[in-house]
Amino acid sequence: MLRVTKFDGAAHWIQPFRVVSDDGTLLVTEYRARTPIYTSRGEFRSPYDSRVYFWRDRWYNVFRLSKPGCSVALWYCNVTTPPRLCGSQLTYVDLDLDVCVRPDGGIQLKDEDEFDLHQRQYGYPDEIIARAEGAADAVAMLARRRGFPFCEG
Numbered sequence: 001m002l003r004v005t006k007f008d009g010a011a012h013w014i015q016p017f018r019v020v021s022d023d024g025t026l027l028v029t030e031y032r033a034r035t036p037i038y039t040s041r042g043e044f045r046s047p048y049d050s051r052v053y054f055w056r057d058r059w060y061n062v063f064r065l066s067k068p069g070c071s072v073a074l075w076y077c078n079v080t081t082p083p084r085l086c087g088s089q090l091t092y093v094d095l096d097l098d099v100c101v102r103p104d105g106g107i108q109l110k111d112e113d114e115f116d117l118h119q120r121q122y123g124y125p126d127e128i129i130a131r132a133e134g135a136a137d138a139v140a141m142l143a144r145r146r147g148f149p150f151c152e153g
């Protein structure tokens with residue numbers, strides 16, 4: 001189970017998943033479309049199958065989203081603290097910023113307003129702010145040069 005919190009520890013996103021592979025650094029999981037997801041905004045059932053890439057040493061993850069039987073529709077990248085896997089629980093803190101990458105190469109940074117608000121509301125330390133901004137830049141750069149996993153259609 002994926003258990004995501006915000007910086008204050010409040011539950012933000014709880015999603016079941018299946019582990020596909022884990023080499024100790026990169027953990028790859030899968031989630032099937034329509035499986036219920038708990039979010040702080042209510043229950044959500046995604047129309048997308050997702051394959052999710054978590055690196056234990058990176059401050060972002062990548063959700064590869066596709067309609068069942070279709071090619072990739074979108075890569076949704078979340079800026080977060082590095083994930084921790086404890087038993088079957090994967091946890092991290094969501095740091096608001098997201099990077100949307102489209103198959104046509106379009107890249108969009110999202111939720112900067114939320115990031116600004118939460119910096120004040122939760123009092124993010126300077127190091128967290130710098131790490132989060134650096135992670136958003138790093139994943140956008142990786143997408144721009146079609147590095148893994150953005151090279152996998």
Ligand SMILES: [Mg+2]
Pocket residue numbers: 095096097098110111
């Ligand atoms: Mg966000």
